[in-house]
Amino acid sequence: MKLDKNYWESRWTEGQTGWDTRSATEPIKHYFDQIADKQAKILIPGCGNAHEAIYLFESGFKNVYICDWAEQPLETFSERIPDFPKAQLLCADFFNLETGDFDFIVEQTFFCALDPKLRSAYAQKVKSMLKKGGKLVGLLFNFPLTEAGPPFGGSKEEYLQYFESLFESVRIEPCYNSIKPRLGSELFILIS
Template sequence: MSERDWESHYRDRDMPWNHGGPAPGLVDFLAANPGLDRRPVLVPGCGLGNDAMAWARAGFPTTGLDLAPTAVMLARAAAGGVTGLSFEVGNFLECPPVQQPFGWVFEHTLYCAIDPGRRAAYADALPQWLAPGGQFVAIHYLNPAAPEGPPFPCSREEILSRFGRHFELVADWQPRSWESRVGREWMFWWRLR
């Protein structure tokens, strides 16, 4: 899907991926790890900002990034009053427009939304957003119901191979998911080498 297509989805309020709250796997991750270092978090492909809000409410300075201006406008409106949270328009695959080295990158349904031909660009961009020792937490949609995408399917083996070049795997597991995605998602926690 092109940049323009994402924007028109938000303009038309046609956002079937939006569940109106943070990903269950992220909620569980934050609850299970209360002692995490409160370094700044980037949430690329943040959409309406539900996951970014969960990080900010847990005490992390958080930036949501999305290339669709209408998504950012809606996220800003929804997040009014949440401290330590901002949203920017930008392309995660290009040079960082936000001049801040992040301690964390968290993503949910961005990698699987990007054309598989651009996955190498994603893996190359990711370390550029992170400060030394930065961590990457992701919930990947391995097995979407309609594999013609987006979302495009991926495998645990492919993820391990692609991100293992720059990152050390801390843990991976099957997260709690929205009902329509049960058994289709896998969560990874990585640390920059």
């Protein structure tokens, strides 16, 4: 199966969006509730309906960028949050974004949606999009990686291989405050 733009556009037009949690998830809310710097520049790649962006924007973080190559979720987002700056809606392939200077990149069911062959490229792209000391924060699944997906699983040991050679600090821990259906199958990551 080719997980290209057409594949994801079809998922959106057919309403096959079972990953959608309908609101920002607790681990991400909890993390950003502790961040005082509301000027922080934040990117959410593979954002879908971008519930985290709504939460952040309404919490005072105005420098939030969202990226998805499917048009439908970004159009819906723009209608829901008309005040959100249009220049911060990036309808693009994450891997083609220009190098960035983000303080944070938020991971929420984007990595697991990618072809697993792209995992090293994802880690490198994230690194190139963060400013020095910037952080990748969010969630990765913790269940065996098989041919079946998306979502594709993985383990802490596997994920360490992608990030440890590129980043100074790699924290990957079982997530204690996952949403109920994902409890026990998520890892919280904080990588800088």
